[in-house]
Structure formats: structure tokens, C-alpha cells
Amino acid sequence: MQIAVSGGKGGTGKSTVAINLAVELAKRFKLVLADLDVEAPNDHLLLGVDLANEEPVNQFMPRFDYSKCTKCRKCAEVCEEHAIITLKDGTPFLMPTLCSGCRACEIVCPVPGAILEGSRLIGHTYVTETHYGFTLVTGKLREGEERSMPLVVEAKRRARNLDYELMMVDTAAGTGNTVSKAIEGSELLIAVTEPTPLGIHDTELILQLGRLMNLKTWVVVNRADLGDVGRVREIAGRYGAEIVAEIPYSESIVKSYVSGRPIVLEEVPEAEIFRELAEKVANFLGGDE
Amino acid sequence: MQVAIASGKGGVGKSTITASLLYLLKDRYKLIAVDADAEAPNLGLLLGVEEWEEEREHFGAKVARINPESCVRCGICYERCPYECIYMDDEGNYVVNELTCEGCNVCGLVCPVPGTITLEQVRSGVIRRATTKYGFPIISAQLDVGKPESGKLVTEEKEWAKKLMDELNLEHMIVDSAAGIGCQVIASLGGADVAILIAEPTPASLSDVQRAYKVVQHFREPAYLIINKADLNPGFTKLGEWAEAEGIPVIGEVPYDRAIPKSMAMLKPVVEVFPESPASKALKEIADVIAEEILG
Ligand code: SF4
Ligand code: SF4
Ligand code: SF4
Ligand code: SF4
Numbered sequence: 001m002q003i004a005v006s007g008g009k010g011g012t013g014k015s016t017v018a019i020n021l022a023v024e025l026a027k028r029f030k031l032v033l034a035d036l037d038v039e040a041p042n043d044h045l046l047l048g049v050d051l052a053n054e055e056p057v058n059q060f061m062p063r064f065d066y067s068k069c070t071k072c073r074k075c076a077e078v079c080e081e082h083a084i085i086t087l088k089d090g091t092p093f094l095m096p097t098l099c100s101g102c103r104a105c106e107i108v109c110p111v112p113g114a115i116l117e118g119s120r121l122i123g124h125t126y127v128t129e130t131h132y133g134f135t136l137v138t139g140k141l142r143e144g145e146e147r148s149m150p151l152v153v154e155a156k157r158r159a160r161n162l163d164y165e166l167m168m169v170d171t172a173a174g175t176g177n178t179v180s181k182a183i184e185g186s187e188l189l190i191a192v193t194e195p196t197p198l199g200i201h202d203t204e205l206i207l208q209l210g211r212l213m214n215l216k217t218w219v220v221v222n223r224a225d226l227g228d229v230g231r232v233r234e235i236a237g238r239y240g241a242e243i244v245a246e247i248p249y250s251e252s253i254v255k256s257y258v259s260g261r262p263i264v265l266e267e268v269p270e271a272e273i274f275r276e277l278a279e280k281v282a283n284f285l286g287g288d289e
Numbered sequence: 290m291q292v293a294i295a296s297g298k299g300g301v302g303k304s305t306i307t308a309s310l311l312y313l314l315k316d317r318y319k320l321i322a323v324d325a326d327a328e329a330p331n332l333g334l335l336l337g338v339e340e341w342e343e344e345r346e347h348f349g350a351k352v353a354r355i356n357p358e359s360c361v362r363c364g365i366c367y368e369r370c371p372y373e374c375i376y377m378d379d380e381g382n383y384v385v386n387e388l389t390c391e392g393c394n395v396c397g398l399v400c401p402v403p404g405t406i407t408l409e410q411v412r413s414g415v416i417r418r419a420t421t422k423y424g425f426p427i428i429s430a431q432l433d434v435g436k437p438e439s440g441k442l443v444t445e446e447k448e449w450a451k452k453l454m455d456e457l458n459l460e461h462m463i464v465d466s467a468a469g470i471g472c473q474v475i476a477s478l479g480g481a482d483v484a485i486l487i488a489e490p491t492p493a494s495l496s497d498v499q500r501a502y503k504v505v506q507h508f509r510e511p512a513y514l515i516i517n518k519a520d521l522n523p524g525f526t527k528l529g530e531w532a533e534a535e536g537i538p539v540i541g542e543v544p545y546d547r548a549i550p551k552s553m554a555m556l557k558p559v560v561e562v563f564p565e566s567p568a569s570k571a572l573k574e575i576a577d578v579i580a581e582e583i584l585g
Contacts, residue, residue, distance in 0.1 A: 009329035042298070045493045102391070107399060143504050144504055147472065149372055175329075177437045209388075254521065
């Protein structure tokens with residue numbers, strides 16, 4: 001089973017919801033939390049753990065064997081990223097940063113051996129045991145690399161290969177295709193929002209994505225006392241999404257954020273909100289014994 | 290001059306600070322604002338834009354489509370798609386998930402039945418222009434839900450902004466970058482003369498801004514740092530230590546201030562509605578430093 005925690009814009013508290021839910025749900029399910037916000041992965045910081053079991057993610061890049069290449073230009077023509085430029089006589093050259101590693105050039109090259117296997121390190125994945133009874137999988141894009149899609153795919157693959165009953169994914173901000181990739185395969189989408197005008201604007205986008213993906217969607221309103229929850233309810237209603245939790249602005253949450261200790265471990269009222277939310281999720285998934 | 294404001298991740302107050310700085314600098318310079326967060330644009334909202342004056346659709350994205358009539362269901366495309374975007378539906382047809390497809394055309398190249406897979410150009414979003422109620426123009430973009438190529442949208446936004454700068458004889462472009470460090474941010478920072486980084490004193494924000502700074506270094510742009518919610522976490526000194534070690538000048542600290550969320554709820558820059566609040570005072574000092582040291 002898989003569920004996703006997302007939110008249209010950054011900074012709404014998506015990761016806070018994800019890690020606290022994970023701590024609670026790990027009591028009922030063998031759980032893997034996949035941090036797929038590969039451009040800014042932070043779940044490990046919020047959980048106070050150091051990333052472990054690093055594995056490189058290498059991406060294919062063509063290398064040309066100029067002794068074999070016939071300068072037919074087919075590779076350059078087929079490259080959707082325009083990563084291959086050709087000289088006047090047809091000699092191909094690669095501009096590495098543009099290459100997405102898709103292998104279209106290799107597939108189309110008519111001369112065996114003219115395109116050789118090259119590779120570039122684009123990031124890492126990690127598998128970290130947390131102190132809370134679940135495993136954290138993290139994807140981390142290398143600085144200067146443009147494409148997060150391969151990292152999201154790789155991190156998700158690594159998570160899928162672990163032994164788990166429930167995989168929870170924490171996505172990046174936004175609603176581009178890497179967010180859909182992270183969410184793909186989920187049975188439930190939990191959209192974390194803020195009741196501010198900006199938050200409401202972005203909530204609509206993530207609800208649209210949920211609808212396009214045919215996903216059951218729930219809304220968690222963070223910092224609920226800082227705005228108009230009625231407006232969020234109205235928009236959620238339009239998309240058939242239900243508000244399942246309201247979290248007030250809280251100094252304790254800020255502190256837990258800073259100290260790397262999940263709030264559900266403390267005896268504070270906010271912890272109860274996360275526990276109830278976890279209960280709801282567990283009921284939804286049918287894991288309530 | 291082109292100034293990019295970045296943070297590595299959302300939620301640290303980048304757009305609020307950008308809106309306030311634009312407000313404070315608008316009378317001293319002829320500015321143009323670019324909201325480069327194409328996946329969650331909101332600078333326009335913060336600057337009171339109600340209606341866009343011009344809108345251009347962007348058709349940069351491509352997605353693959355499979356014709357079920359000629360498909361022989363060999364599954365080769367399914368096996369070869371580098372991003373696992375092809376699936377089998379309930380009727381046993383291979384289908385491309387358009388919400389995740391990167392448009393690389395590998396499936397089309399490996400399909401044994403010519404013409405079964407076609408790569409189609411689709412709309413990836415819109416780029417818009419408006420004049421803010423403060424008099425300066427803004428360019429903003431909105432990526433369509435589930436589409437790739439947000440970086441290309443940002444590149445095009447900046448090209449439009451550059452044209453407007455020439456036409457209207459403007460001096461400075463202020464770019465509010467997207468969250469993250471991927472294509473959108475690279476497109477935001479590429480070509481900028483200066484980067485202003487914004488971070489708050491938390492481990493997560495420090496990690497994000499460090500990653501953003503590596504991208505800045507890649508472009509060899511001078512960087513400055515603004516610390517937001519500076520008093521949020523008094524025990525946390527690593528942000529300042531990092532800036533010092535890297536030689537990044539800290540051009541100001543903005544205290545945590547309830548006036549900020551209030552002003553955001555009003556969709557106005559905090560310096561306009563609560564000019565006497567502690568945050569606004571700090572922002573005014575920062576605007577002066579930017580004027581003196583960066584914009585000249
Ligand atoms: S692997 Fe793909 S993106 Fe890279 S050069 Fe070849 S065709 Fe272009
Ligand atoms: S497709 Fe192959 S043979 Fe043709 S130019 Fe490219 S590398 Fe050379
Ligand atoms: S175009 Fe590329 S990403 Fe899209 S389905 Fe085909 S192989 Fe997959
Ligand atoms: S490769 Fe072509 S024929 Fe084979 S399943 Fe895919 S679309 Fe159908």
C-alpha cells in the first residue's frame with residue numbers, strides 16, 4: 001500500500017505532517033517513508049537522523065567513438081533535449097548538462113559501437129533506519145543537476161524493493177510531473193495546506209492534481225488559526241476532498257522542527273491531532289486491529 | 290541588473306521579502322518583477338495583481354501517445370520507458386501516463402509498429418504579464434498540473450522580461466526563484482548578476498540554502514544572505530557561521546513578526562500595511578543596503 005503527503009506550495013508543513021504520521025503509523029504497519037522532495041530533502045533533519053547507506057545514482061550519457069561514427073546526425077536529430085550538437089561535417093558533441101540520460105540517441109544510432117556507455121553522477125539515494133521503527137528512504141539530487149525525475153524514480157524504486165506494508169511518500173512542492181511521479185500508485189493523497197490566501201490558491205492546484213490522478217484526497221489544514229478555514233473547506237468541497245485535521249500554529253511544533261524530535265513523542269495537544277489523523281489513515285487503509 | 294532571490298526551499302518567507310523589497314525599491318529604480326516559481330506562483334497575488342493584461346500559452350512540453358488500434362501489445366515500450374510512465378490499463382491496453390511522461394520519445398523509437406506511438410506537443414502552461422498597482426510590471430508563469438519543463442517556462446519568462454526592460458527602459462530585474470535546486474531554479478539563477486539567499490535559522494533551511502548556494506557558485510555569481518525569522522531559534526548559530534565561513538555577506542536579519550502573516554492575509558507587502566512593525570523596519574534597512582551595495 002502507498003499513501004502520499006503533498007501540498008501545492010512549499011513551507012506549508014508537509015514534511016512535519018509526513019514524519020509525525022510516519023512515527024504513529026509505524027506502530028501499526030511495517031512502514032517505509034520515502035522522502036521524494038529530492039531537491040530539498042529534509043525529513044531526516046526533522047527526524048534527527050543522519051543519512052545512511054548511500055548509493056550513487058548514475059545517469060547514462062552517450063560517449064562517441066569517433067573512429068566508428070559515420071556522422072549521420074541521427075543521434076542529434078532524435079535528442080529531444082538538444083543535448084547533442086553537430087559540427088558542419090556532422091561530428092556529434094554532447095553538452096552534458098542538457099542530457100537527460102534517456103538513451104534515445106543510443107537506440108537510434110545505426111552504427112554498432114559508435115555510441116558508448118558513459119555516465120554521470122546525478123545524485124544519491126539513502127536508506128536510513130530511524131529510531132521510530134520505520135525506514136526512511138531519501139533521494140537527493142546533486143547541486144547543479146537540473147532533472148529531478150530520475151532521482152524520484154530511483155528513490156521510489158529503492159523504497160519499493162524494501163520489505164514493507166505501507167509506503168508513505170513525501171513529495172516536493174508544486175504540481176509538476178515529478179510530483180505526480182512521486183504520488184503515482186498511492187491510494188490516498190493527503191494535501192497539507194494553509195488557510196492563507198496564498199495557501200488557498202495553491203491548494204486548488206494540488207486538488208486538481210488529485211482529481212486528474214483519480215485519487216481519494218484528504219486535506220490537512222496547518223496553522224489553521226492563521227486564516228479562513230471556511231475558504232479551504234469550500235474549495236476542498238468542490239473537489240470532493242474532506243478536511244481531516246486542523247493543526248493550530250504552535251510554538252511546540254516550531255521547536256520540534258528545529259530540534260529534530262517529532263512532536264508526536266511529546267505530551268502536548270498537537271500530538272493528539274497527529275495521533276487522531278494516524279488513526280483515520282489506519283482506518284482508511286484497514287489496518288485497525 | 291538581474292537579481293535573483295532564492296532559498297532552496299519554500300516557506301522561509303522568500304516571496305514576502307521579495308514583495309516588500311520591490312515595494313521599497315520601486316521609487317528609487319525602474320524595476321520589473323519576475324515570479325519564477327512556475328509551480329506555485331504567488332508574487333502577483335502579493336502585489337495585488339487582479340487581472341493579467343497579456344497571457345501567452347506555452348507549448349514546450351511533449352508527451353507520448355499510443356494508438357490502441359495499431360498497438361500489438363508487445364510491451365517493449367513499457368519495458369524501455371526510462372521513467373516508468375507506461376502502464377497497462379484494465380482492458381490490457383498500454384497507455385502513457387501523461388502526468389509523468391518526460392517526452393523523451395524512447396518509447397516511440399523502440400515500438401516495432403511504426404506510427405503507433407506519436408510524440409505530441411502539449412500546453413505546458415501560461416506566461417502572463419501585468420502592471421502591479423505599484424506601477425512596475427510583473428511577469429509570472431503557471432505550469433499546468435502534471436507537466437514537465439517548468440525550467441523552460443522560467444527561461445521564457447525571463448526572455449520576455451528582458452524585452453520589456455529594453456522597451457520600457459527599465460534598470461533592474463528582480464527574480465523570485467522557485468523552491469528547490471532543479472531546472473526552475475537553475476533557470477532563475479542563470480544569467481543573474483547577483484543572488485540574494487533567504488534562510489531561517491533551522492537545520493532544514495540551512496541545508497536547503499547550502500544546496501542553493503552550490504548552484505549559485507556554479508554560475509559564479511556573488512551571493513548575499515538575508516536571515517528571516519532571525520530570533521526564531523536563538524540557540525541555532527550555524528546559519529551565520531556558515532555564511533561567514535563561505536564569505537557570504539549577511540545583509541540583514543528580519544525578526545519573527547506577526548505583522549507578516551497578517552499582511553499576507555491582506556495580500557499586501559508588510560512594509561506597506563505595517564510600516565512601523567519590527568519586520569518592516571528591518572526590511573527598510575535591508576532595502577537601503579541593497580540599494581547602496583548591489584544596485585548602486
Ligand atoms: S541520452 Fe537522451 S538526452 Fe542524452 S544525448 Fe542521448 S538522446 Fe539526448
Ligand atoms: S547516430 Fe551514431 S553514427 Fe550517427 S552521428 Fe550519431 S553517433 Fe555518429
Ligand atoms: S516519451 Fe519517454 S517518458 Fe514518455 S512514455 Fe515515452 S519513453 Fe516514457
Ligand atoms: S511498443 Fe508499440 S506495439 Fe508494443 S506495446 Fe508499446 S505501443 Fe504497443
